[in-house]
Amino acid sequence: MIKQKIVLRFPPHIVEQPTIYHLIKDFDLMVNILRADINPKKEGRLMMELSGSEANYQRAVEWLNEQGLQILNLEQQIIWRSDLCTHCGACTVICPTEALMFERPEMKVHFAEEKCIVCELCLRACPARAMETLVENANFQ
Ligand code: SF4
Ligand code: SF4
Known part of the structure; x- marks a missing residue:
């Protein structure tokens, strides 16, 4: 089983193809779209998480x-x-996946990175700026 976050960049001639459909139907992958961006030239960019068997993922x-x-x-x-x-807890209220949660009995906030879907809600909610974005390899514009 593999779970990998990727960015796909679609050239204009591919942007209207049913790529996600093929990933699900032909390769039995679960597709979780994290962000989508289509620019005026109709180039597309999708940030997503793919999960499934390693062999299917490689194919x-x-x-x-x-x-x-x-x-x-x-x-x-x-x-x-x-x-x-x-440990104010503001992020635990808005985190949709419970990636940020209070740990009991200490009542300290813990970040479970594997649950994070990169929605970035916590970045805006955190008064201490303790949540940051790091996108390695995604600077392809
Ligand atoms: S980006 Fe922040 S709010 Fe969104 S899932 Fe990840 S930890 Fe939770
Ligand atoms: S990460 Fe930010 S919002 Fe979440 S508990 Fe810590 S200080 Fe509060």
Whole structure:
């Protein structure tokens, strides 16, 4: 089983193709779209998390390359700065996946990175600026 966050860049001639459908139907992958961006020239960019068997994932990557899509792996996306965190709990209220939660009995906030879907709600909610974005390899504009 593999779970990988990637960015797909669609050239204009591919942007209207049912790429996501093929990833699900032909490669049995689960697709969680984190962000989508289509610019006026109709180039597209999708940030998503793919999960499924490693063999299917590798086959899907080969297929995407054959289709002419640019694929970039995203490494760590959201950083929790424990040194800045005051454990106020504001982020735990808005985090949709419970990636940020109070741990009992200490009542200290804990960040479970594997649950994070990179919605960035915590970045805006955190008064101490303890949540940061780090997008490695995604600077392809
Ligand atoms: S980015 Fe979203 S899912 Fe991830 S920790 Fe922040 S609020 Fe939770
Ligand atoms: S909102 Fe910021 S300071 Fe408050 S608990 Fe969450 S990460 Fe820590």
